[in-house]
Amino acid sequence: MVTQITSFGRSGLYDWMMQRISALVLSLYTLFILGYLVFNPDLTYDQWSGLFETTWVRIFSLLTLLSIGVHSWIGLWSVSTDYIKATGVRFFFQSVCGLVMFVYVAWGIQVLWGL
């Protein structure tokens, strides 16, 4: 068995499952937002901010945000282990990706609950 410490869940099966579950969440959220925009063509600011004030939309959005983090981490980790052969460069790339994803998640929480 190939060992590694930088993959998301350290198990191929776990990463694979999380990649698919997060993809499902991202698709559902995309459909939800697109659907909302299509069915509310004359959208006002109050309506839009009201939508994000409801708790379930915030939870759904947070779930989506976390899914983006997980999905992109697994995906970019795969890309980096495919194409970046120098260990130092690969580890640096993975660290930058991890940091950016963490920033997005923390920042996203601030945006969602700071409205």
Place this chain on the structure above:
Amino acid sequence: MLVSIYRYNPEVDDAPYMKDYQIDLPAGKDLMVLDVLQLLKEQDSSISYRRSCREGVCGSDGMNMNGKNGLACITPVSAAAKDDKLILRPLPGLPVVRDLVVDMGQFYKQYEKIRPYLINESPAPAIERLQSPEEREKLDGLYECILCACCSTACPSFWWNPDKFVGPSGLLQAYRFLIDSRDTATQERLSDLDDPFSVFRCHGIMNCVNVCPKGLNPTKAIGNIRTMLLQRAT
């Protein structure tokens, strides 16, 4: 017909190059690519390639013909050549020993890793380990693999991580033993595959299915391994 062949002799050449040959093929006959190579041997005896059974059984003459991997002995020139030009290269992704001969070491190493033999700790019966026709049927589409390496060397995941990703051929064989009713090492076999590389580096692009000269489906076998891993873990 114009035949362009990848030439490289590491003892003489600094770098590989493509060499063109003109050849008159007998009219009214659709030769196999291997036959063309045999005819070219008369023009230039230094062209190197592997061949043995010349009927698609031994898997020795896997090569890249006009961009697609296949066995030269069972690929008609009419199917491989484009615009009356035949381009022959070694299987991609493996080190070239000479001309169309590649070093299959890495490929065999992955094959060895999946333990391609029946493991059964129970005492052997007097005659044989019996299998019902239904159990035997599960091996169809798996046991036929001749290890020609056409699939694994068509797979980008194998190109980038040949030391970690088992590759379509090895995984087809892995499933052949996972699903065998006589094998008792299923759990150990699955545990050996549950990392991010061995199985899960397959992204299902199906290049393997597209090139397999025996018409097998490694992608389906890989999907079945994933299902077995998932069923075991949930």
